[in-house]
Amino acid sequence: MTNTQVTLVQIDNYGPWTVTPEPRREADLQTMQSRLFAEISQFVGNRGGYAFFTRFDNMIAVTNGCSLEDHALLQESIGNRYPVTLSLGVATGTSPVQALSDATARLQEAGSAQDETRRECLEGRGIEDGYRADDDVQIAHFDVVNATGNYTDELNAFDTFIEIEQGYAELMRHMRYTHDSLSFFVGGDNVIVVCPDLEAADYEEATAHVEDAVDVEMQVGVGRGASAHEAGFAAKHALETCRADGTRVELEWETA
Ligand SMILES: Nc1nc2c(ncn2[C@@H]2O[C@H](COP(=O)(O)OP(=O)(O)OP(=O)(O)O)[C@@H](O)[C@H]2O)c(=O)[nH]1
Structure with a gap:
């Protein structure tokens, strides 16, 4: 039976950032978004996961094999090197849609995507060691x-x-x-x-x-x-x- 671990990656307060103090050059936003995706794809990929760019401000990853400590390290590394921060919601389930819904709900409960006080949240839980299977x-x-x-x-x-x-x-x-x-x-x-x-x-x-x-x-x-x-x-x-x-x-x- 599948047990998919899904991570929702959300750039914190990104909408306001793109227009503060005035609208930023679109090519710069595109460049940063694709670099962020490359970072996440490489980080998650090195641990056996897949990341998908989806809307770029919200990205979705399958993170079976990534611990919550790994997730925290990703947040720290991005926060140290980029002008934006990431919040992460993590959940698991036999249905990937349900896992993503749960991961989304964890972030929504922590605050709005455009709440300037919600930064670098890491919410939810992954699959515990000892509970992984070859057909997850x-x-x-x-x-x-x-x-x-x-x-x-x-x-x-x-x-x-x-x-x-x-x-x-x-x-x-x-x-x-x-x-x-x-x-x-x-x-x-x-x-x-x-x-x-x-x-x-x-x-x-x-x-x-x-x-x-x-x-x-x-x-x-x-x-x-x-x-x-x-x-x-x-x-x-x-x-x-x-x-x-x-x-x-x-x-x-x-x-x-
Ligand atoms: N991301 C990704 N893109 C691929 C992969 N394989 C092919 N592509 C892309 O798909 C394009 C078309 O390649 P193919 O799917 O091999 O070509 P096709 O003409 O559809 O031929 P058939 O698939 O054999 O019917 C390539 O130019 C790549 O952009 C893959 O494994 N991953």
Whole structure:
């Protein structure tokens, strides 16, 4: 049974900061936001986790393998080196959506995202040592079938972007409301989905739904592991099997 540890990362009082004492140059904000994401991705990634940029002012990470002490170190290191600070909410659960809801609630209870007195909060709890399992995380790595041939080499770059984003938008809503899963666009034509215990039929249904709704064809490899990296790495291998065999859904634990 999955037990996903999810961390909500929120930049403290960021909205007011972006316009104080007057609006800051947009390119500087973009540069800082992407550097912050790179920091968090590297920190969490070095401990087996995955971080997703989502809205940049709010980022979401799968942090199985990261202790609360690790989280505190991330806050200290960012606070020492950047002009902004981070608050973190941590929660776990068999449903990634429920874990994220709980992590969000912990931060909301601590104060508003734009409360200038709420800084560097670390709220919630992770999975205790001794309670981890090899199948705590299930990751599905989706990609658009032959995106290069159908879109990248055919349409202008913006029209390709629209097609890929349409596929992502439909998939993310469907996985959220039908399969209790969190989907994140990670670049190119790739979407990484953090799932509860789903089966091949669920993924078949999801890819069929996206194709029916927006005419974007997707394939998906799925993996399980003790951490996001382990599950995601297995998912990438399963996706390679899709590419090699022309299949739409491969579960790493069934093809091995
Ligand atoms: N983040 C991420 N991006 C990837 C990964 N693999 C491919 N991409 C991106 O996806 C783009 C398209 O590559 P592919 O998915 O291999 O190409 P394709 O034309 O869709 O071919 P098939 O997937 O074999 O159908 C690349 O330019 C990358 O931007 C991955 O593992 N992670």
